Amino acid sequence: MFPAVVGLLRRLPVRGHCLRVALCLLVGSFLAQPALAMRVVFVSPGKSNEPFWVDAAEGLQHAAGSLGIELEILYAERDHLAQLSLAREVAERPADQRPDYLLVAADKQALPGQLEIAERAGIRVFSAYNGVQRAERGLIGYPRERLHQWLGSLVPNAEEAGYLTAQALIKQGLVQFPQAEGALLEMVAISGDRTTDSSRRRTRGMLQAVAEHPRVALRQTVYADWQRDNARYQTPILLKRYPQTRLLWTGSDLMAFGALEAARGTGREPVRDLLVSTVNMTEQATRALLDGELQAMAGGHHLAAAWALVVLYDYDHGTDFAESEGLEMEKSMFALFDPSMAEIYLNYLAAGRPQVNYCRFSKVCNPALQTYDFSIRGWLQAASEAAGKPAEQ
Helix, strand or coil: HHHHHHHHHHHHHHHHHHHHHHHHHHHHHHHHEEEEEEEEEEEEEECCCHHHHHHHHHHHHHHHHCEEEEEEECCCCCHHHHHHHHHHHHHHHCHHHHEEEECCCCCCCCCHHHHHHHHHHHHHEEEECCCCCHHHHHHCCCCCCCCCEEEEEEEHHHEEEEEEHHHHHHHHHHHHHHHHCCCCCEEEEEEECCCCCHHHHHHHHHHHHHHHHCEEEEEEEEECCCCHHHHHHHHHHHHHHHCCCCEEECHHHHHHHHHHHHHHHHCCCCCCCEEEECCCCCCHHHHHHHHCCEEEECCCHHHHHHHHHHHHHHHHHHCCCCHHHCCCCECCCCEEEHHHHHHHHHHHHHHHCCCCCCCHHHHCCCCCCCCCCCCHHHHHHHHHHHHHCCCCC
16 A cells, blocks of 8 residues: 555655645654554453463463454353353444454354354454354354354364373273273263363264273263363262272363362272373363373363464464465364473473463464464473473474
8 A cells, every 4th residue: 555655646746745745744644653453352161260261361362462462351151141142242342342353262052143243243253162063064154155254263173182181091091900801991081061062072082092992991971061060079970880990081170170089089099099181281280290190181272262363363464374274274282291291381380471472373473384383382382482491302
């Protein structure tokens, strides 16, 4: 735009000097104004004090801070209807107070309603964390087709989390609890919920790992709706029903801690009597892994919203992810944590959680970047540098 304006000014005749001066003043005044920050509202499905969603919010804030994005986070407090009402509240704001982008988590089948709300309001919307489920596809189609404001999605490969943690749990169990010829190593599982895409996919990954070990018997999978109290209630029932249980797989850290408390209440000690795995690299879970209370932990997907901001930043600056990454992106974000990775993360926390520079992950900031790296290992490297302790390669 501005080269064209400058060219016009140069072509004005001398007798248009006054007009040329006026236009120069106008353009100069415009250029002197601070650029309007890109505005994003994230509707979080979790609670404002829930460790996973607190960590997710921190990643979002760091991404927004390093990319110059104006960010607002709204919490649905684990109420799926509130996810819709919050999206509606944003859509009903005066036009000058609406965000440029609405970021949603596609949790508990709230996605179709949120997309419809954004479409009617003319607000561009991007979904993260959970993919579109089969029942939803007929309602919403694909990004940028029926719903033009729906730009796309970014989803962690959740099967990885279920598979990696179950594999590690089973391998340790087979060593620690050798079974007599023909006997089976017994396992139970506590998953999140039956409807959320990430929960179902974690469970699917766990089932795949179990299927690869014929000497392991998964006795039952229950659903605790991500709640510590629910897992605390369910665990004694499972252990009484299946007294030979040695392995307990959980889909999130809060459910793992509820299960551990309940197991101790029945006289079973972690490690000695029962091995437990989980998903989510919260501080408590990471410490429990190092202390040996948890035998396996996978994490990294809490940053999905922060990575979504990187994608939207690039899109807003002219680099459309659809051209090289596709409209519905699925990225590897999980890793099975080992002690070294856990120490790196805890060192970062001890340093006061300094802001990570997310510009290093952006294609606009790094034009030579061909594909996005949203792995937790890449983030840990950046976090180590932010904390002043570069991670060993």
